[in-house]
Amino acid sequence: MYSDQVMEHFRNPRNVGEIENADGVGKVGNPVCGDIMELSIKVKDGKIEDAKFRTFGCGAAIATSSMVTELVKGKTVEEALEISNKAVVEALGGLPPVKMHCSVLAEQALKSAIEDFRKREAGEESSDDEAADEEK
Numbered sequence: 001m002y003s004d005q006v007m008e009h010f011r012n013p014r015n016v017g018e019i020e021n022a023d024g025v026g027k028v029g030n031p032v033c034g035d036i037m038e039l040s041i042k043v044k045d046g047k048i049e050d051a052k053f054r055t056f057g058c059g060a061a062i063a064t065s066s067m068v069t070e071l072v073k074g075k076t077v078e079e080a081l082e083i084s085n086k087a088v089v090e091a092l093g094g095l096p097p098v099k100m101h102c103s104v105l106a107e108q109a110l111k112s113a114i115e116d117f118r119k120r121e122a123g124e125e126s127s128d129d130e131a132a133d134e135e136k
């Protein structure tokens with residue numbers, strides 16, 4: 001049911017982990033299945049230098065987050081905000097309709113990491129796990 005690209009990213013996910021001293025961290029939960037995704041970014045001169053993710057999610061969530069971290073690297077923060085879950089799914093050669101919600105998790109984690117980055121940039125330090133309790 002999965003494309004070759006999805007399987008490939010699922011088996012060899014890119015950029016797994018957590019960036020030390022990240023400039024932005026986003027953590028989101030998927031209300032449909034309860035899975036969690038955390039994405040951290042390093043930003044330099046307005047460009048995303050590095051992105052890493054950790055997920056407690058299904059294969060599609062792993063593949064889409066892996067692809068998102070690949071797609072955002074080298075992009076400006078503004079460009080990164082325009083990456084939709086559809087673009088990620090397209091880059092992966094498609095996802096079965098029942099798995100589309102998993103790709104939304106990756107998009108939201110990215111947006112939330114960028115939001116966190118902007119808050120920090122504006123001088124409001126945000127706590128690390130503000131959204132952490134939502135899925136309980």
Ligand code: FES
Pocket residue numbers: 030033034035057058059060061099101102105
């Ligand atoms: S089933 Fe939960 S993210 Fe895919």
